[in-house]
Amino acid sequence: MTMNVQEPKPRISLMVFTRDLRITDNPALSASLKNTKTYCLFVFDDSLISGSRPPLNRLKFLKDSLQDLALSLKSIGGELIIASGKWADTVLDVAKKIHASEINIADDYSTYATNRITNLENYCAANKITLNKHPGISIVEPGVLAPTAGSEYKIFTPYFRKWINASWRRQAVLPKTIEFGKTDHQFSLSQKSKDLLSISSSGYGGETSGSEKMNQWLSRSSNAYNSTKDVPYLDSTSHLSAFLHFGCISPLNLAIQAQSFPETENFVRQLCWRDFFLQILAVRPDASINDYRNRNDIWAKDPESFIAWKEGKTGFPLVDAGMRQLKAEGFMHNRTRMVTASFLVKDLYLDWRVGASHFMEHLIDGDIANNQLGWQWVAGTGTDSNPHRILNPIRQSERFDPSGSYIQKWVPELSGLTPKTIHDPPLVIRQQCGYPEQIVNHHDAVELFRNRRAR
Numbered sequence: 001m002t003m004n005v006q007e008p009k010p011r012i013s014l015m016v017f018t019r020d021l022r023i024t025d026n027p028a029l030s031a032s033l034k035n036t037k038t039y040c041l042f043v044f045d046d047s048l049i050s051g052s053r054p055p056l057n058r059l060k061f062l063k064d065s066l067q068d069l070a071l072s073l074k075s076i077g078g079e080l081i082i083a084s085g086k087w088a089d090t091v092l093d094v095a096k097k098i099h100a101s102e103i104n105i106a107d108d109y110s111t112y113a114t115n116r117i118t119n120l121e122n123y124c125a126a127n128k129i130t131l132n133k134h135p136g137i138s139i140v141e142p143g144v145l146a147p148t149a150g151s152e153y154k155i156f157t158p159y160f161r162k163w164i165n166a167s168w169r170r171q172a173v174l175p176k177t178i179e180f181g182k183t184d185h186q187f188s189l190s191q192k193s194k195d196l197l198s199i200s201s202s203g204y205g206g207e208t209s210g211s212e213k214m215n216q217w218l219s220r221s222s223n224a225y226n227s228t229k230d231v232p233y234l235d236s237t238s239h240l241s242a243f244l245h246f247g248c249i250s251p252l253n254l255a256i257q258a259q260s261f262p263e264t265e266n267f268v269r270q271l272c273w274r275d276f277f278l279q280i281l282a283v284r285p286d287a288s289i290n291d292y293r294n295r296n297d298i299w300a301k302d303p304e305s306f307i308a309w310k311e312g313k314t315g316f317p318l319v320d321a322g323m324r325q326l327k328a329e330g331f332m333h334n335r336t337r338m339v340t341a342s343f344l345v346k347d348l349y350l351d352w353r354v355g356a357s358h359f360m361e362h363l364i365d366g367d368i369a370n371n372q373l374g375w376q377w378v379a380g381t382g383t384d385s386n387p388h389r390i391l392n393p394i395r396q397s398e399r400f401d402p403s404g405s406y407i408q409k410w411v412p413e414l415s416g417l418t419p420k421t422i423h424d425p426p427l428v429i430r431q432q433c434g435y436p437e438q439i440v441n442h443h444d445a446v447e448l449f450r451n452r453r454a455r
């Protein structure tokens with residue numbers, strides 16, 4: 001007698017990559033591969049890649065990161081499906097086509113990310129698919145550390161004290177036995193995403209180059225971080241921000257590795273700023289647009305000054321150098337991010353949102369939490385405990401670029417000037433060099449700012 005015993009169907013899972021584009025310490029991927037046959041997917045979200053001013057630098061980096069991820073998955077037997085469309089609809093569509101009973105994803109916290117995950121949650125509930133959200137974007141997930149009163153830490157230092165002493169999650173490892181699903185189905189790609197896949201390369205995105213850069217920087221340069229991190233021309237910081245933004249490297253893995261090198265406390269502290277801002281955004285997602293703390297500003301409107309700022313033609317050499325670096329490289333040193341942002345908000349009294357949006361258009365590492373809350377920190381509408389702090393662009397230049405080397409690199413018309421004159425060239429020298437006069441008088445502007453804030 002033959003018994004007709006049906007083989008149990010394998011559980012099928014869909015791993016949806018978002019900004020966790022790596023296979024090392026990827027909790028969502030590891031969980032997905034545990035006992036389930038896993039299909040891997042990335043969706044070009046139509047609404048993020050269209051728009052009149054798409055962030056080209058970031059998109060190039062994303063493209064490289066996806067190519068690298070596809071190769072990494074291939075090396076362990078998997079494949080990366082790339083589709084495009086409305087994000088949640090497309091994820092559901094793929095999940096249904098491969099008969100997934102579960103979807104695994106890294107949790108994320110901006111208004112946009114939260115909305116699309118909520119949409120997906122609703123779709124999954126209606127289609128009897130389990131949606132599992134995992135950590136992985138930060139070192140300590142938002143909400144894990146809560147203050148005694150209130151729902152988020154509003155000041156960095158108390159958060160840092162808790163964070164550094166908290167027990168961090170264990171790094172995720174891939175299970176020993178893994179099974180990937182493969183599909184012949186061609187998922188449609190919009191023209192925008194096809195264009196995107198054919199744009200030129202950033203030359204360095206992805207987990208492979210991110211890990212190399214991380215290892216090299218930790219072993220060669222991290223011990224000088226404390227003494228050199230504030231000096232723009234030394235360019236000695238890690239340049240890992242874009243890799244962290246897209247999750248090409250794991251922030252947890254980076255922090256743990258960094259701790260095994262000497263003199264890295266300050267570097268690990270900087271990594272904590274990411275988590276700090278993210279835990280704020282998780283509770284106050286509107287802080288990406290609205291003032292976290294309202295200071296009753298009625299911002300000035302001055303299109304000409306805004307253009308001068310964007311073009312690096314304010315007549316303040318350090319400000320101009322920073323703005324020109326941003327345009328040329330899609331990167332700016334942290335010190336000059338602070339100086340240029342302070343100049344826009346405090347000297348020109350222009351809305352931090354217009355500055356933040358210009359940064360987001362150009363930065364390869366453009367990140368809603370770090371950028372918008374970084375801007376608000378400078379503007380004094382955010383988490384800074386000293387909202388009236390003003391950075392004097394000339395004093396900052398003398399202090400952090402004493403030799404003028406950073407200015408000479410990015411403002412070539414001033415490259416022949418000595419350290420004595422380069423920070424604030426006299427009028428006659430400006431005219432000889434073809435360099436503009438200052439568009440505002442710093443001291444008058446500061447006075448005006450203080451009066452406006454006191455209203």
Ligand SMILES: Cc1cc2nc3c(=O)[nH]c(=O)nc-3n(C[C@H](O)[C@H](O)[C@H](O)COP(=O)(O)OP(=O)(O)OC[C@H]3O[C@@H](n4cnc5c(N)ncnc54)[C@H](O)[C@@H]3O)c2cc1C
Pocket residue numbers: 229237238239240241242244245267270271272273274277332333334335337338341359363365366367368370371372374375378
């Ligand atoms: C106005 C303004 C806008 C900013 N916009 C962004 C942004 O869009 N994306 C972004 O990643 N960072 C932003 N920062 C923070 C910081 O300037 C960059 O993270 C840093 O310059 C990146 O260079 P790095 O990787 O060499 O940094 P490192 O000094 O090597 O620091 C290591 C990592 O720590 C994190 N980090 C360092 N400083 C900060 C900080 N102040 N806030 C949050 N995280 C930090 C970053 O992930 C960085 O890669 C902004 C800062 C300001 C003042």
